[in-house]
Each structure stands twice: as structure tokens, then as C-alpha cells.
Amino acid sequence: MKLTNSILLIFIILLIDQASKVFVKTNFYYGDELKVMGLDWFRIHFIENPGMAWGTIIPGAYGKLILTIFRILVVPFIGYWLYDTIEREKSNYLIAAIALIFAGALGNIIDSVLYGVMFNDSHNKLATFFPEDHYGTLFHGKVVDMFYFPIIEDYLLPNWVPIWGGKEVTFFNAIFNVADFSISCGVGILIFFNKRAFTLPQKSISRVRFYKTLD
Template structure:
């Protein structure tokens, strides 16, 4: 795969990711939910930290996380360029790197810019390019919206370790297009490991 095709894939993913986030951000109040199917809902939340809502402690935790992501994406971008230009790597590897790069960059855009572009979403619809932004540069929150509660509030037997006796929901994560891209890219590297790291066309 050429760099041009990889860049086009990244562009399309970023476009879909940002359009979906901006739409949800400007049309949903924080916490609002719309049921598409019983097993698929659009549920607007904002993620302040890493995956699964994990946060870094301290005043500069969010800033450190955002800066770290920027350096990580720069490294992934170089990996993509190097794989295409110097090693003629398999298409499996190039597509996987492009997916991971697009997803990581999509969430970085939220972290870097959304805090100064949008106002607060709590109990109101956010306005783009607001005069009263909710945050500062590098302190934006990542917009998540896809929720697939395939099994919801299933009563787990008492004997099940850790979660026994409590209602169980599968799949409980709420995510976005960027997260899907990253997960798919990582999945390709795991499932098609031998093909991904085989030199030459796949």
C-alpha cells in the first residue's frame, strides 16, 4: 500500500470521527441517551483521561497524558512512513498502523482543542467556538457515544468471583470511532501477526 492510500484512509477515519463527535457534542446534553436498538444506544459521555475513564492524578495529569499522546502519535506516524518507504511492509501492517494512527490522532484532537472550542455540555447543548469555553488548551475531554449493552443487568450468581451477586452488563464500555480504529488496528496486528510482519505485499 502506498503512503497516499494510507493517508487517504487516515483522512476518512478522522473525518468520520470528528463529524460524529461534533454532532453528538452539539446535539446531545451530557448523559443524554438515544436508543437505536435494544442492544445499541447513542449515549453521550466525556472521557477526561485514558481508556475506560481512567484518570492521571494531580494538577498536571491531563496535560502529561495529552503531551504523551502527541509524542506517541508522532512515533506511530514515523513508523507508518518508515514501513512504507524503507521496508515495503505488508499491507496488513500498513493498514493496522494507519488505523492506530488515525484513532490516536482523533482523540488527541479532542484533548488539545475541544476545551477551547466548546462550552460546557452539562445540562445544555454545547456551542462550537463558544466565547465561554469549558477548558484550556491540552485539557479537552474526549467525546464518546457508542454503547452496546448486549446483555444488561444480568443477575450474576453469587459463586462467580469478583462480580457475583451483582447485575452484569456486557458490553459496558462507551467509545467512539477513534477507539474502534485503534482496536481494529491492534486486532489486525494480533490476529494476522505473521502476515503483518512479513516483508512484501500481502
């Protein structure tokens, strides 16, 4: 995969990610839910995540700022990893995986850096662009999440199940966005296609063998 193709992939993911977040943010009250095509297992459910994945929050007055700065510092390293991988003509699996992770990380960074000053609060009202009463400050934005797939909802586990026996559970109960999905896909490729991702393509292997014959 060429660098231009990777950039195009990243741009498309960012465009879809930000478009979906802005649409939900400006058309849904916080906590609003819409069943897509009337399906119980596919819903748009608007929430905002002030911290890390699964809503984990770094405690303290500067917790959010530290998290945002950390994300900003990490992304250039992912970008360099992508560039170096392309230059070395590594596997397209690896290039695609890194591009997906990069796009997802960048998408959520945009929320964390800008959304606090771009929007006002969504509780009991629709948010608007660049209002005077914005809900946060620069670097203190909340990540917009909306996709919810409760395939199995409020299922009562048998009493003999350890720890959770007799309790109601929902699968899948995570609410996420396009950026989260992009990161998950990238990590999934690295895990499930590990050998293909970290194996040189046949063209590169042939080139290495050719150069060795010239030594």
C-alpha cells in the same frame, strides 16, 4: 498499500470521527441516550472522558496536560513507523494496522488539545462552537464518547461465580468513539493476523531473492 492510500484511510477515519463527535457534542446534553433504530443493544450515549482509556485519570493539577503532551509526542513516532513500513514494502496488514492506530490516536488528540476552547459545557444545555464560556483551556479538552453496545444488560450472575457472584453485570459496557474503534481494529490486526502482518509479501521476497542472485 501506498502512502497515498494510507493517508486517505487516515483522513476518512478522522473525518468520520470528528464529524460524529461534533454532531453529538452539539445535539446531545451530557448523559443523553438514543436507541438506534429502537434497538436496546445499539445506543448513542453521550459522555466525555477527561483522561485515558476506560476513564482512567492521571492525578494532580498537571495530570491532563502531561497526558496530552505525551500523546502528542508519541504520534510522530507512529507516523514515522507507518512511513518506514511503507518504504520497506512491508505487509499491507501491518500498514493498515499502523494507519488505523495513527488515525485513532490523532482523532483523540484533537479532542484533548482543542475541545476545551472550542465548546462550552454540555451539562443541561447544548454546546456551541467557540463560546466565550468555553469549558476548559488549550490541551485540557475532554474526549467525546458515544457508541454503547450493552448486548447483555443487568444480567444477574449466579452466586457460585467467584468475586462477581450475585451481582448484576452489563456486557459490553464500554462507551467509545470512532477513534477508539480505529485503534482497537489496528491492535486487533496486529494480534490476530500477526504472522501475515510481520511477513514480507511475496513480491518483496521475490525482489530480495533477485538481488541476492546479483551478488
